[in-house]
Amino acid sequence: MEALSAALISADALTSLAEFSQSALFVARGSGYTAALIAGAMTLGLVMGLPLSAVEVYGPGWIRKLAWLYVWFFRGIPILVLMFLIYFGVFDFIEDLYQKVFEDRLILSPFMASVLALGLASAAYQSQIFKGAILSLPPGQFMAARALGFTRLGAARHVILPQAIRISIPAWSNEYSILLKDSAVAYVLGTMEIMARTRFMASTTFAHIRFYFLAGLLYFALTWIGVKALAALDAKTRVPGLGHEAYRAEDLALEEAALLEKAKSP
Amino acid sequence: MSETRPLLEVSHVSRVIDGKTILDDVSLSLERGDLKVVIGPSGGGKSTLLQCVNFLQVPDSGDVFLDGQSAREMSRRNICEFRQKIGMIFQDFNLFDHLCARDNVAIALQKVKGQKKALARQRAMAELERVGLADKAALYPSQLSGGQKQRVSLARALAMDPMAMLLDEPTSALDPELIGEVLNVIAQLSLSGMTMLMATHQIGFARHLTKEIIFMEAGRVVEAGPPKILEPGGGGRAAEFCAKLAQVTGR
Numbered sequence: 001m002e003a004l005s006a007a008l009i010s011a012d013a014l015t016s017l018a019e020f021s022q023s024a025l026f027v028a029r030g031s032g033y034t035a036a037l038i039a040g041a042m043t044l045g046l047v048m049g050l051p052l053s054a055v056e057v058y059g060p061g062w063i064r065k066l067a068w069l070y071v072w073f074f075r076g077i078p079i080l081v082l083m084f085l086i087y088f089g090v091f092d093f094i095e096d097l098y099q100k101v102f103e104d105r106l107i108l109s110p111f112m113a114s115v116l117a118l119g120l121a122s123a124a125y126q127s128q129i130f131k132g133a134i135l136s137l138p139p140g141q142f143m144a145a146r147a148l149g150f151t152r153l154g155a156a157r158h159v160i161l162p163q164a165i166r167i168s169i170p171a172w173s174n175e176y177s178i179l180l181k182d183s184a185v186a187y188v189l190g191t192m193e194i195m196a197r198t199r200f201m202a203s204t205t206f207a208h209i210r211f212y213f214l215a216g217l218l219y220f221a222l223t224w225i226g227v228k229a230l231a232a233l234d235a236k237t238r239v240p241g242l243g244h245e246a247y248r249a250e251d252l253a254l255e256e257a258a259l260l261e262k263a264k265s266p
Numbered sequence: 267m268s269e270t271r272p273l274l275e276v277s278h279v280s281r282v283i284d285g286k287t288i289l290d291d292v293s294l295s296l297e298r299g300d301l302k303v304v305i306g307p308s309g310g311g312k313s314t315l316l317q318c319v320n321f322l323q324v325p326d327s328g329d330v331f332l333d334g335q336s337a338r339e340m341s342r343r344n345i346c347e348f349r350q351k352i353g354m355i356f357q358d359f360n361l362f363d364h365l366c367a368r369d370n371v372a373i374a375l376q377k378v379k380g381q382k383k384a385l386a387r388q389r390a391m392a393e394l395e396r397v398g399l400a401d402k403a404a405l406y407p408s409q410l411s412g413g414q415k416q417r418v419s420l421a422r423a424l425a426m427d428p429m430a431m432l433l434d435e436p437t438s439a440l441d442p443e444l445i446g447e448v449l450n451v452i453a454q455l456s457l458s459g460m461t462m463l464m465a466t467h468q469i470g471f472a473r474h475l476t477k478e479i480i481f482m483e484a485g486r487v488v489e490a491g492p493p494k495i496l497e498p499g500g501g502g503r504a505a506e507f508c509a510k511l512a513q514v515t516g517r
């Protein structure tokens with residue numbers, strides 16, 4: 001009798017383990033969606049953020065003001081609000097318009113809304129990263145390029161931006177890890193990324209801790225992979241005397257200051 | 267016809283920044299092959315003048331003519347072409363930090379003149395050779411000495427086949443022992459017939475190569491003439507300035 005119940009229990013445990021691993025796999029597959037969200041948003045942020053930063057530094061006054069407005073708008077609104085605005089506001093409007101004009105149905109997905117919201121906001125942040133990098137460069141190089149016959153745009157594109165981008169990689173890595181965590185908000189629109197799947201599994205099985213712990217692990221892994229990849233890119237594109245050395249010198253100065261501070265206290 | 271008119275003519279150029287007159291009705295002209303030297307106290311407007319010559323700063327009035335062509339009448343695009351024809355050298359080199367010496371020279375050939383990469387690199391190597399830096403082609407600016415950086419910047423300007431060169435205190439940021447190597451290249455250039463307008467404090471050097479010294483103070487050309495105006499007892503402001511400079515530098 002006892003042996004039977006023991007066998008039953010272990011069989012039970014086994015099925016639950018099998019069940020859990022199956023649902024864990026379901027959650028883990030959300031990593032693909034999350035990664036796609038981030039890839040899309042980072043790319044959109046880069047493609048928009050770079051010209052935004054160039055315009056903010058080199059553009060004529062009124063364009064600069066527009067860029068400034070953009071940055072403040074997208075920095076000032078929570079991602080969540082932005083997602084709702086885009087999905088229920090902008091997308092509905094576009095779908096209706098499409099229906100009227102082409103008499104056909106257009107379906108814009110929650111995934112697209114999430115990428116747009118995250119990407120537009122990231123463009124604002126990334127533009128500030130690049131702007132800082134541009135302004136940290138010695139101004140004489142722009143003038144030297146102009147003296148060689150580069151147009152303003154050409155000088156920005158061929159001389160300033162390649163340096164600004166390299167200098168920006170460490171800050172960009174930071175932006176990646178922030179964006180990754182921001183992406184968890186996309187579950188509200190029903191994008192089937194890690195968080196949405198976790199919530200679904202947790203609330204149907206009531207095994208909250210297990211699933212949220214799993215979600216945490218997945219986010220951690222994605223952060224680690226991304227940050228490592230960017231560090232590798234940083235190392236690969238290193239140019240002697242450009243940015244990295246400066247950062248290191250800064251680090252050294254900080255370390256030195258910390259050591260001095262330590263030496264002072266008894 | 268082009269033989270009779272100056273190659274580069276600066277005509278009544280004035281520049282006002284924030285209500286302050288930085289350049290006040292400056293005129294000068296250079297014949298083909300001339301080297302003219304601008305001297306004067308700090309803040310006198312030398313850099314501003316040189317930047318007005320290639321319209322990096324647009325003069326508030328006056329004009330610049332290169333080979334008889336008015337810069338003021340040029341469109342934006344033509345101004346860029348006009349600048350290609352005038353090489354410029356800066357006190358602090360302004361090399362592109364992300365490019366090795368060779369690519370610093372090649373990039374404008376590729377991106378401004380539209381030359382093929384291989385051709386541009388070949389030309390870059392030839393120019394580096396000319397300034398004695400062929401063996402440093404793969405090094406980045408941070409790996410070069412000041413004198414080497416300035417020679418790379420000379421190669422970068424020369425690669426564009428300029429008709430004239432503007433040099434803004436090309437040796438002022440250099441340690442004394444590195445000045446010679448840069449002045450050598452400049453002297454060679456001048457002897458080979460390059461038309462040059464140079465701001466400098468290297469008066470001893472300038473005296474030997476130039477026909478005319480232009481003394482600027484407070485945005486105006488105060489005195490201009492052959493190097494002997496600098497000699498003690500010349501009586502003018504230039505001689506006075508020169509004597510002061512000699513006192514400071516001990517030469």
Ligand SMILES: Nc1ncnc2c1ncn2[C@@H]1O[C@H](COP(=O)(O)OP(=O)(O)OP(=O)(O)O)[C@@H](O)[C@H]1O
Nearest residue numbers: 283284288306307308309310311312313314315435
């Ligand atoms: N962008 C600017 N805004 C305001 N004032 C300026 C600007 N550029 C130059 N000036 C002023 O114009 C005057 C001339 O400057 P400039 O740099 O042409 O002198 P300089 O003769 O080259 O001096 P130095 O020997 O120190 O290089 C200075 O008084 C300077 O303060």
Ligand SMILES: [Mg+2]
Nearest residue numbers: 312313314434
């Ligand atoms: Mg100056």
